[in-house]
Each structure stands twice: as structure tokens, then as C-alpha cells.
Amino acid sequence: MAYNHLFPAFRVPLRASLTGTLSLPRFSVSGYGHFMVFTKLRYFSSGSKISMSLKAGIVGLPNVGKSTLFNAVVENGKAQAANFPFCTIEPNVGIVAVPDPRLNVLSNLSKSQRAVPASIEFVDIAGLVKGASQGEGLGNKFLAHIREVDSILQVVRCFEDNDIVHVNGKVDPRSDIDVINLELGFSDLDQIEKRIEKLKKSKGKDSPSKVKEDAERSALEKIQQSLMEGKPARSVVLSDYEKEAIKHLCLLTMKPVIYIANVAESDIGDPESIPHVREVKDLASQYLSGVVAISAQVESELSELPLEERYEYLKSLGVEESGLGNLIRATYDLLGLRTYFTSGEKETKAWTILAGMTAPQAAGVIHSDFEKGFIRAETVAYDDFVVAGSLAAVREKGLLRSEGKDYVVQEGDVMLFRFNV
Ligand SMILES: Nc1ncnc2c1ncn2[C@@H]1O[C@H](COP(=O)(O)OP(=O)(O)OP(=O)(O)O)[C@@H](O)[C@H]1O
Numbered sequence: 325m326a327y328n329h330l331f332p333a334f335r336v337p338l339r340a341s342l343t344g345t346l347s348l349p350r351f352s353v354s355g356y357g358h359f360m361v362f363t364k365l366r367y368f369s370s371g372s373k374i375s376m377s378l379k380a381g382i383v384g385l386p387n388v389g390k391s392t393l394f395n396a397v398v399e400n401g402k403a404q405a406a407n408f409p410f411c412t413i414e415p416n417v418g419i420v421a422v423p424d425p426r427l428n429v430l431s432n433l434s435k436s437q438r439a440v441p442a443s444i445e446f447v448d449i450a451g452l453v454k455g456a457s458q459g460e461g462l463g464n465k466f467l468a469h470i471r472e473v474d475s476i477l478q479v480v481r482c483f484e485d486n487d488i489v490h491v492n493g494k495v496d497p498r499s500d501i502d503v504i505n506l507e508l509g510f511s512d513l514d515q516i517e518k519r520i521e522k523l524k525k526s527k528g529k530d531s532p533s534k535v536k537e538d539a540e541r542s543a544l545e546k547i548q549q550s551l552m553e554g555k556p557a558r559s560v561v562l563s564d565y566e567k568e569a570i571k572h573l574c575l576l577t578m579k580p581v582i583y584i585a586n587v588a589e590s591d592i593g594d595p596e597s598i599p600h601v602r603e604v605k606d607l608a609s610q611y612l613s614g615v616v617a618i619s620a621q622v623e624s625e626l627s628e629l630p631l632e633e634r635y636e637y638l639k640s641l642g643v644e645e646s647g648l649g650n651l652i653r654a655t656y657d658l659l660g661l662r663t664y665f666t667s668g669e670k671e672t673k674a675w676t677i678l679a680g681m682t683a684p685q686a687a688g689v690i691h692s693d694f695e696k697g698f699i700r701a702e703t704v705a706y707d708d709f710v711v712a713g714s715l716a717a718v719r720e721k722g723l724l725r726s727e728g729k730d731y732v733v734q735e736g737d738v739m740l741f742r743f744n745v
């Protein structure tokens with residue numbers, strides 16, 4: 325039995341430019357494992373070149389279900405290995421494929437020998453406690469791990485279970501979210517103060533570097549102010565130049581966040597009926613973050629079941645599909661990532677780019693020579709390819725467009741690059 329139906333393509337209507345504002349219309353999708361609310365979010369690019377695999381760090385207080393979720397993601401990746409490759413780098417780092425039903429469709433049409441999906445790296449970061457920014461718990465070490473990730477997935481405990489100790493004595497999503505935000509905010513403030521001091525001491529030098537330092541100082545002062553008011557760095561409106569100037573600091577509260585409301589098995593049929601989940605949702609909108617309701621426990625149990633029993637189990641809980649596919653997809657979308665495909669007999673492959681990338685930049689993701697020697701890109705939309713049935717048919721019908729260096733690659737484009745080396 326094919327289990328691709330567990331991973332319907334998750335589409336968020338995103339509009340974004342490389343360095344501009346990513347504006348996500350407020351919308352609400354009820355249901356298990358779906359993104360439930362989103363408001364305006366600022367996106368910062370990590371440069372024009374991105375690696376194929378972006379890191380999402382799983383954070384949260386101790387004992388909230390981070391490892392359970394991580395293991396479920398990883399186990400599920402293994403179980404799906406035929407379709408969705410997975411590999412472990414270290415015990416707490418796993419690469420999972422971004423589920424995308426279009427990949428197999430294209431691969432079948434092109435009779436490809438293999439299909440290679442886009443991927444995301446998940447990192448299970450140990451529990452963060454109050455005082456971490458002052459070195460409590462394993463404090464700074466955790467914060468350093470968080471600094472390295474591209475997005476933050478914060479697991480928030482929304483399940484009641486007297487046998488599982490809550491570090492603060494009771495299930496309280498608001499307090500959990502605030503503890504983490506405070507620690508991340510303190511750490512940023514600390515870093516900003518040190519940096520502003522350093523900038524004060526820096527004497528003039530040449531004028532371009534002075535302009536850059538001025539931009540950095542102005543950005544840092546704005547962020548500092550915002551953090552003191554309890555608002556994350558990502559909520560501050562900055563010019564592209566200012567964003568560029570502070571990028572080297574990798575501020576923690578600048579990173580996009582998804583809250584994962586970890587609910588009890590009995591609640592996955594209707595997570596929004598749970599007050600804890602509604603609270604997480606409210607806070608997510610306040611803190612410009614995404615939110616997905618999932619049960620780490622259920623996902624973990626699912627990943628241990630033979631594939632053919634999973635659907636029955638899910639149905640018995642009142643849902644149709646596992647939440648993991650949607651979580652992975654949401655993470656991908658939150659990072660402002662887009663997919664284009666190359667498709668031929670050897671392989672069909674999903675490539676990751678940032679929204680707004682031009683054809684040469686997209687070609688550069690495959691190989692820097694493709695970008696340097698870029699001549700043209702032959703392009704067809706995914707839907708047109710599927711209707712035509714093959715690349716040859718696409719050509720015959722005149723659907724293959726020849727695009728130049730200014731073409732902005734669209735989600736789902738199937739591309740062929742012409743280049744000189
Ligand atoms: N949705 C859920 N419903 C019920 N129990 C859950 C749920 N999610 C996790 N648990 C249970 O909570 C306990 C703690 O989970 P886990 O070890 O994953 O937490 P953690 O956040 O990784 O903790 P630490 O910070 O100590 O590493 C486990 O016993 C796990 O089975």
C-alpha cells in the first residue's frame with residue numbers, strides 16, 4: 325500500500341523577495357499537523373547561496389517531547405526510505421527528505437532511474453532552562469547550538485500527564501514560551517551590548533566601512549530597544565543594508581520560529597478544542613511565528629508500526645494522516661524556500677532555492693559553473709509538463725520557454741540549463 329497519501333503537498337501562499345519582507349497572509353487551517361496561524365514575518369536571507377539542506381533546531385524546556393519528536397521524524401524517514409531518503413550524521417542530527425508528491429510524478433513520466441528529494445536537517449537540542457543565558461544547565465552550549473540553525477522549532481508541552489514531570493510543576497504553554505524567549509532575548513542583548521561597545525571603540529577607518537558600521541549600530545540599537553520591550557529581533561523593520569550589516573551576529577531572535585504544540589493522543593482529532601493549543605496559537609501570532617499541533621507520542625508510535633497498520637491507527641484517533649509531512653513542509657516554507665526540478669532519464673531531482681532567485685542563481689545551486697557560464701534556461705511549469713507527459717512532448721507542443729538571466733524561477737519549474745564553461 326502506498327503511503328504517499330500521508331504526505332499531501334502542503335502549500336502556503338507565500339510572497340517573498342530575497343531580502344525583502346516575506347508576507348504571509350493570516351489564515352487558519354484547522355486539522356492535525358497543519359499550520360494553523362501565521363501573521364507577518366520578516367525573512368532574512370542567509371546569502372544568495374544556500375546549501376541543499378537547511379537546519380531546523382528542535383528546542384524547548386526539558387521533558388516536553390523534543391527527542392520523542394526527533395526520533396519519530398528520523399524513524400519515519402527510515403521507514404519511508406524507499407521514497408524519502410534519510411540519514412543520521414550524529415545521534416542528534418538527522419536529515420529528512422521534504423515530502424513532495426510531484427517528485428514521483430515527474431520521475432515516473434521521465435522514467436528516471438532515481439528520484440532525489442530536497443532535504444532538511446533536524447537537530448535535537450537538549451532542554452533549555454531558565455538562566456541558560458547566564459550559563460545555567462548547559463546554558464551557553466545550547467545557545468551556541470541554536471545559533472547554528474536556520475530555523476527554530478520550539479516544542480511546547482500541551483499534554484497533561486502526572487507521571488511526566490514538568491520542570492515548572494504544571495503544563496503552562498505561556499510560561500514555557502516566555503522562558504525560552506527570555507533566554508534567547510537575553511543572549512541577543514548580551515551580544516548586542518558587547519558589539520555596540522566594540523563599534524564605539526572602532527576608529528573611523530575608510531569611509532565604506534564606516535558607513536557599514538553606522539548601519540550596524542543603527543540596526544542594533546533598534547533591535548536592542550525592541551528586545552527590551554519583549555519583542556524578538558525579527559519584528560524590527562530593517563533596511564536590506566542594515567540586515568546585511570548585522571547578519572554576522574546570527575542573532576537568535578532573528579531566526580524564524582514554529583511552535584509545535586505537543587498534544588495528547590486523545591486530542592489529535594481536534595487540537596484546537598484544547599485551551600493550551602489555543603494559547604500557543606495566540607502567542608505564535610503575537611511573536612510572528614508559525615504553529616503546528618502534533619502529538620510527538622503518536623508520531624513516535626506510528627513510526628514503529630508496519631506501514632499497513634498506520635492508517636488504521638490514525639483513523640482510530642480521528643485523523644487521516646501523520647502530522648510529520650506537514651511539519652517538514654511547513655518548516656521548508658517558513659524558511660522561504662522554493663523548489664524547482666530537473667528531470668531526465670538518469671534522475672529527477674528537487675532543488676532548493678530561496679524565493680526570488682533568478683535562473684542563473686538557481687543554476688548555481690547545482691554547480692557554480694552553471695551560474696558563471698549561464699546562457700539560458702529552458703523552462704516549463706510543472707503542471708504543463710504533467711499534461712504534456714514528457715519533455716519531448718513539452719518541446720513538440722512548444723511549451724518549453726527559453727528564459728534569460730533575469731528570469732525569476734517559479735515554484736515547481738522544471739528546468740534545463742544551457743551554459744558555457
Ligand atoms: N504528546 C505526548 N503525550 C504524552 N506523552 C508524551 C508526549 N510527547 C512526549 N511524551 C513523553 O514525555 C516524556 C519526555 O519526552 P522526551 O524525552 O522526548 O522529552 P525531551 O524534551 O527530549 O526532554 P529532555 O530535555 O530531557 O531531553 C517521554 O516519556 C515521552 O514519552
Ligand SMILES: [Mg+2]
Pocket residue numbers: 390391392450451
Ligand atoms: Mg531529549
